[in-house]
Ligand SMILES: Nc1ncnc2c1ncn2[C@@H]1O[C@H](COP(=O)(O)OP(=O)(O)O)[C@@H](O)[C@H]1O
């Protein structure tokens with residue numbers, strides 16, 4: 001998903017928005033804060049995400065001491081009975097040193113190579129570090145592309161569920177070594193929020209190199225810590241800056257992750273992880289939204305994919321898809337752009353070019369011009385019964401407009 005879509009509300013089928021609502025205060029503790037913190041302390045399943053800067057050194061190697069310190073905290077909570085899913089960034093950052101690089105490379109191929117080297121080193125370290133507590137880790141590498149395909153999605157869910165049932169700590173990252181720009185998720189904050197959905201976690205902890213969300217870049221004087229975020233109103237006027245030394249996404253993706261998660265989320269630094277897990281008043285606590293949540297698959301479709309092309313709709317089709325939640329039929333299509341294949345995510349645009357929805361398309365781009373404007377009955381009669389299918393089925397659609 002593009003950054004500019006960060007404020008867009010996503011809806012699927014008949015499910016209302018999952019965006020947090022309500023107002024709150026940026027200072028002190030608002031109503032319900034203690035209860036939300038207690039929910040974290042009592043959570044039975046927690047996703048913990050650590051950023052690259054918390055796990056690696058400026059020399060581009062893994063930071064064994066900080067990893068061990070974090071594992072001490074996670075293992076203690078695991079041994080106390082809470083299931084932990086650990087989303088670890090740092091593959092690229094940890095592979096820089098071994099490749100003789102001093103900074104994150106711009107080109108994708110070198111990032112892939114660094115990730116391949118760094119991911120192995122990270123997991124080797126987690127394996128030995130958790131073993132100090134008699135705990136076993138299991139590596140789970142996900143791609144955004146995999147996750148929206150119904151079968152693959154169920155597969156990932158089953159694998160994570162089985163690992164947890166077996167008492168194993170899943171260590172999750174994006175599969176950076178094979179992710180191309182088109183199918184790349186790009187940041188682990190939103191990945192962690194979606195993994196929280198996938199595993200039906202009770203809370204999400206985001207660990208960064210900064211101890212909280214601030215009113216502006218904390219490296220500048222005058223920035224104040226925000227203790228609680230109850231809804232979008234609490235974020236008005238806040239400068240959400242870019243990433244630090246080796247991270248990706250900065251605060252924008254963390255705030256968006258909190259919005260997607262729909263469960264209590266605490267953002268703090270790795271040194272405060274134990275306090276955050278204990279429900280203490282550290283970092284920034286994002287209160288869960290009041291709305292019902294989208295299904296995980298639709299969240300992936302809205303937040304983890306990029307449209308591989310565009311399908312242009314006439315006003316009647318926009319109305320059918322957006323307001324009446326119908327499938328998109330060939331009769332309402334006026335144009336097609338891009339070179340996508342059946343099964344790819346595509347953006348649906350109204351006559352003004354605005355994206356109104358995203359869905360998994362049932363045809364290759366090259367097939368659509370011959371179908372446009374035709375009724376399904378005509379298509380079935382002239383071309384065969386297989387052409388009676390929708391361009392996009394309503395179950396594979398997510399609405400990306402607030403209209
Ligand atoms: N309003 C803000 N509050 C806190 N941190 C901010 C803010 N704006 C920008 N930042 C920067 O975001 C960085 C964390 O993002 P990032 O580098 O992506 O972390 P990570 O690697 O942990 O995912 C911090 O180093 C901080 O300087």
Ligand SMILES: N[C@@H](CCC(=O)OP(=O)(O)O)C(=O)O
Nearest residue numbers: 052089090091092187188248
């Ligand atoms: N998947 C990438 C990390 C992407 C990312 O979001 O990094 P960060 O902002 O440090 O959490 C890696 O392992 O290098």
